[in-house]
Amino acid sequence: MTEPVRNAPSALPTMLRFAGRRLRHRLSGGAARTPVADFRSRVDSALASLAPAIAEVRWHRVPAGASHWHEAVVLPDGAQCTLITGGWLHVSRLLDVGLGAKSGLWYRVGDGEARKVRSATHTVHAAHGGRLDLMATLPGEFSTRRGDFGPDVPRARIGGAFDVAVVVWRAQARTDALSAADAALFCEATDDGDAAPPGWHYLWRLGEGRIYDAGDAGEMACCTHADVGILQHPVDVPLDADLALTWQWQATRLPSELPEHTEPTHDYLSIAVEFDNGLDLTYMWSAALPVDTIFQCPLSWWKERETHWVIRNDPAELGQWLTERRSILADYRRAIGGSDPARVVGVWLIANSVFQRGVGECRYRDIRLSGADGDLTVPVQPDSGQAP
Known part of the structure; x- marks a missing residue:
């Protein structure tokens, strides 16, 4: 043969x-990230102006490399829930190798499949309610569509975490509320369609x-x-x-x-x-x-x-x-x-x-x-x- x-x-x-390029990038200040406190302050300020449209807000820190999903909130049938995410997952801090939410933040609702957010601000439409779970992991590490890990797919050692504001909207209130919101922060993707x-x-x-x-x-x-x-x-x-x-x-x-x-x-x-x-x-x-x-x-x-x-x-x-x-x-x-x-x-x-x-x-x-x-x-x- x-x-x-x-x-x-x-x-x-x-x-x-x-390695040389990444080190030069890091030494020049290119690896600087927005501090968590500043990110949370900006989100809280934006959400305060939208309070009449919001049913509930919860902050969660979702660490990288966990073996179990992180419970975020329980959603009723038909709920609209927006995830606003900051933070970073580190594959190598020294070389500034890592990824943001649209590559590393996953969610699932009830008995549904694991899905990755499409942007740092992503709205979930829960036609059938249930527990909303979050996971921070590299793409390609699940063994099943449900989001299980197994020995057939190795996992990399990564650090860091995502800070996620989980915003549950009052019925039909999200669209009107976002028209007056922080345009950059709420440049969102949705999972309807x-x-x-x-x-x-x-x-x-x-x-x-x-x-x-x-x-x-x-x-x-x-x-x-x-x-x-x-x-x-x-x-x-x-x-x-x-x-x-x-x-x-x-x-x-x-x-x-x-x-x-x-x-x-x-x-x-x-x-x-x-x-x-x-x-x-x-x-x-x-x-x-x-x-x-x-x-x-x-x-x-x-x-x-x-x-x-x-x-x-x-x-x-x-x-x-x-x-x-x-x-x-x-x-x-x-x-x-x-x-x-x-x-x-x-x-x-x-x-x-x-x-x-x-x-x-x-x-x-x-x-x-x-x-x-x-x-x-x-x-x-x-x-x-x-x-x-």
Whole structure:
């Protein structure tokens, strides 16, 4: 059996460059955070002006790394509850590696699934009431949709905490109250309605976000900033030598300036195919790795499942629409090896900027799986009319 290609450069130079940049950033004062007392004072002041619309306010400190969920409040059926979050989770204080609420604060209501907030101010709509629980943890560490931890998914050692104001609104009072509120503080997301464009869904393991948007021009827009999300579209296509993934994309900004094959620099934009054996192969833009670099994902849990293939790295091509065609089975055999899977079961769009907290922007269009039996178009707009 032919061994799969693994040709990424040594991680050590990249790690040293990353550490040097983060230390310089820290010494220049770039790692300063808003003091907890100042954050709470600002929130309390804003909420005082909204008192007639508020049924209850509770403050909670939700520490990182806990093994059990934190009980916040019990919500009645139909309640609207806004979470206003400050604070930070620290992966490394020295190197200023960490994440904010939209990447690390999770909630669940009653018997519902664990969900990640979509912004630092997030409103929960509890159609069916129950206990609202909170958890501060890295994306990807749950073993179940309910938010349980297990030995199959390792957990990183992290510190820090989130300070969360849990605001329960009086019936139908939230919208009118917020129209006169602190605009920056109440730049909120809500969980009423789909986070993902029609036909797509966010990978539950990483949580929902505000990263992707399907526009009217048949394009899927992606903007990631200090967050992570995988948008998935289910398909069911036999994998044979004829099957190809074709698409067009336009990357305008990459979330990393360093090679992306180490854990703290693994911020990138890509498109992937998922196979029926649970593995995926992802085609990525790179800021610094050579084209045709192939490497295993450097992240825990993912390293057993995901393989990366660099197909673009020329900064002169940023801002241009580029057309791609990949022979999936041939690429699988070169990059992953072993027994061939039988089917392709998903197309993914991946955006990660959580480690270095940069910005990544790109657009996708005309995504197709083309084989001997014809083309399957993966829709990127609500009215595409294409079969999923």
